[in-house]
Amino acid sequence: PARRRIAATGTIRYVTGKSAVGVVLLARSPKGVCAILLGSTDEELVRELKTCFPGHQFAEGDGQLVRELTQVVHFIGSPWAKLDLELDMGGTPFQRRVWEALRAIPRGATVTYRELAKLIGSPTAVRAVGRACASNVIAIAIPCHRVRHSDGSPTAFRWGADRKRKLIELETMH
Secondary structure, three states: OOOOOOOOOOEEEEEEEEEOOEEEEEEEEOOEEEEEEEEOOHHHHHHHHHHHOOOOEEEEOOHHHHHHHHHHHHHHHOOOOOOOOOEOOOOOHHHHHHHHHHHOOOOOOOEEHHHHHHHOOOOOOHHHHHHHHHHOOEOOOOOHHHEEOOOOOEOOOOOOHHHHHHHHHHHHHO
16 A cells, blocks of 8 residues: 655544445545545455555544535535645655646546546656556545546556545446
């Protein structure tokens, strides 16, 4: 799993809940939402969170996190709803460029890795764009599920091909 580059200051708080694509874990550093993970069980996602952020302290969340998680769960089921979260993306400058470009892809649309590389002004960095997508731990808010192969087929997705298909399906149904 990808490890995130955020300063190990303060406690990362988290909450979990159920969504249309399985269990969701939302985590927040003192600077903002630093992870939205998708999976099958709470335990699996808490383990993944701790792997992604070594050296941090963790605690269960509060009412603010529950409200943000509710917003994410609603957005998954109704992707035309508003998702307004303060993000702590961490990452390298290149990763942040890729992630910001992903955030600009309209709901229901997809792009290839090559198109994404061109969008960020690095047309030859296709593999690096793929690695940046694979390093994303803020699912939904940074919609790496909207990236596909140049032949139109879905790409690998850190949280499983079925979840990726379901997210795209939910976005194109509305």
